[in-house]
Amino acid sequence: MTRPRPRSLGDVGEHAWLASLIPRLRSARRRRRVLVGPGDDAAVLGAGDRPLVLTTDALVEGTHFERGWASPRALGRRAYRVAASDVAAMGATPIAALLAVTAPPSMSARDLTGLTAGVAAEATAHGAALVGGNLARDARLALTVTVLGEAPGAVVRRSGARPGEVVVVTGALGAAAAHLANRRANRRAGRRVRLPEVPDRAAVGVALAGVVSAMIDLSDGLSQDLGHVCRASGVGAMVALADVPVAASCRRRFGPAAPAAALTGGEDYELLATLPPAALAVARRVAARHGVALAVVGRIVARPRGVRVVGPDGRPWTPARGGFDHFR
Amino acid sequence: MTRPRPRSLGDVGEHAWLASLIPRLRSARRRRRVLVGPGDDAAVLGAGDRPLVLTTDALVEGTHFERGWASPRALGRRAYRVAASDVAAMGATPIAALLAVTAPPSMSARDLTGLTAGVAAEATAHGAALVGGNLARDARLALTVTVLGEAPGAVVRRSGARPGEVVVVTGALGAAAAHLANRRANRRAGRRVRLPEVPDRAAVGVALAGVVSAMIDLSDGLSQDLGHVCRASGVGAMVALADVPVAASCRRRFGPAAPAAALTGGEDYELLATLPPAALAVARRVAARHGVALAVVGRIVARPRGVRVVGPDGRPWTPARGGFDHFR
DSSP: OOOOOOOBHHHHOHHHHHHHHGGGGTHHHHSTTEEEOBTBSSEEEOSSSSOEEEEEEEEEBTTTBOTTSSOHHHHHHHHHHHHHHHHHHTTOEEEEEEEEEEEOTTSBHHHHHHHHHHHHHHHHHTTOEEEEEEEEEOSSOEEEEEEEEEOSSOOOOGGGOOTTOEEEEESOBOHHHHHHHHHHHHHTTTOOOOOOOOOOOHHHHHHHHTTOSEEEEOSSOHHHHHHHHHHHHTOEEEEEGGGSOBOHHHHHHHGGGHHHHHHHOOOOOOEEEEEOGGGHHHHHHHHHHTTOOEEEEEEEESSSOEEEEEOTTSSEEOOSSOSOOTTO | OOOOOOOBHHHHOHHHHHHHHGGGGTHHHHSTTEEEOBTBSSEEEESSSSEEEEEEEEEEBTTTBOTTSSOHHHHHHHHHHHHHHHHHHTTOEEEEEEEEEEEOTTSBHHHHHHHHHHHHHHHHHTTOEEEEEEEEEOSSOEEEEEEEEEOSSOOOOGGGOOTTOEEEEESOBOHHHHHHHHHHHHHTTTOOOOOOOOOOOHHHHHHHHTTOSEEEEOSSOHHHHHHHHHHHHTOEEEEEGGGSOBOHHHHHHHGGGHHHHHHHOOOOOOEEEEEOGGGHHHHHHHHHHTTOOEEEEEEEESSSOEEEEEOTTSSEEOOSSOSOOTTO
């Protein structure tokens, strides 16, 4: 008899592993200072007069980007915005950021300074500051940004969605999915395809926090991230594929398949929120003040749990893939 | 004419690059919330009634460890202690930790759970909590731990050392240098050499904060880290090689060369502090209450700047290497 091989991350998948881990960290929530533990966009801590939020996110060469996809400065800016997106989704404002870099010795000092300047400039532009970090050697470049934020009011969690509420998203989706497809098509041609900019949703996130019941940032794709909200809230959701706002680059790339790509593609970093229909007009005015459009993409239901998508023909529609998972 | 090749991190070195970067981030210090910006063991933020400290540190496979040097759980514990060491050096207590992991898909889910459990258990044992993190794919395993702490009193900076003060270190040094040398010797024999445990200096750091003028954790080696204190304080230091407390494993490995190895070897994670001679007896009592010995290794002087070492013969002694740098 052979011993069974232990299951790898590739077997289990990122999200299934995280789902198994989070209950084990339950004790974290019993600490006096921990208002929200693992499993939301960011942790929430009570250490002052206002709730503090704390989150970390990484951009890894070969996984999230390749050299030449963005200038060092743009990559630094992206790393900051990706991490700050989780702070916005809690309805909080960044105070301070840390940047941990791993880099190969062959990397130019100027490029590393450019990366750091990108993080610092973006933090400063949002009223925060790059206050520290770490530098270590590795074969590949990776940027891990931690952001500490502060909520001016109550934080918005994933668990607040209630049946009857509408589901809204900011901006338009699918630009990152289009980039991925364009990149594949251009690889043989040797053309460089720049990463789409991560939208700046810092201000609108805080502004919406007073109006919405639940919020999450779209890092893994609308269908998957709305699934996270449904699970945390103990509800279901119906999404109309025809109502998903589609980015122009996504429409160009995918044509009639664009709404499906926008629904399932990751890394858009727009915000998804749920709110009572009566609050929709207020939410739209609040978002418009920040130059951001809100689109209603669906509705929260009591049953069945999980996300159901309705196609343009009114029939149930099943996505070919469920959203991004690092290990599947 | 050829354009000069841009200088790489390997050309410039970690510490020289950081030294060039930190003045560029000066604007961070002008932010209302930022009490201490980049360049100390941790950043200090004013966001509540007590100062908050924030720091991040990474353990990278192939740089800081290899598989088999420690169990996943021990590696997680180490990653936490290495990051928390910077919090202790500020005289602060951890509240919350984040763990960002990059891992290959081939890694077993059980090992990743073990790593995470190690971080969580160590955080919990210190009254803190693992409240979140990130998981991404990469070719190698890396653990980046961020710790948010709170100082019960004033924080202790690197810049507080004054001429006439004594220089003390906790515990004994050189165990990590001995491990490195043992590992090289055992590599061909195929024997696994376990990483030495990072000492737990969380409580003694906070206790010493009320007594000492400057403090730093020893991650890059006593001579180099004392150099950081001297630069930040605008002073010099004299160290007596014969007074450096040497770990037993270091003495076994290096024999008569052990004090030099203990002086320059990195990754000991003991604390170095400076204090007026009159406060030494109190500091020793405070440390002893936490089961920690304090050794006087030298004295702060006004001039010359920098660290001078006196050998056992009373003559100036120059180390063969200056301490750890990731890129030199």
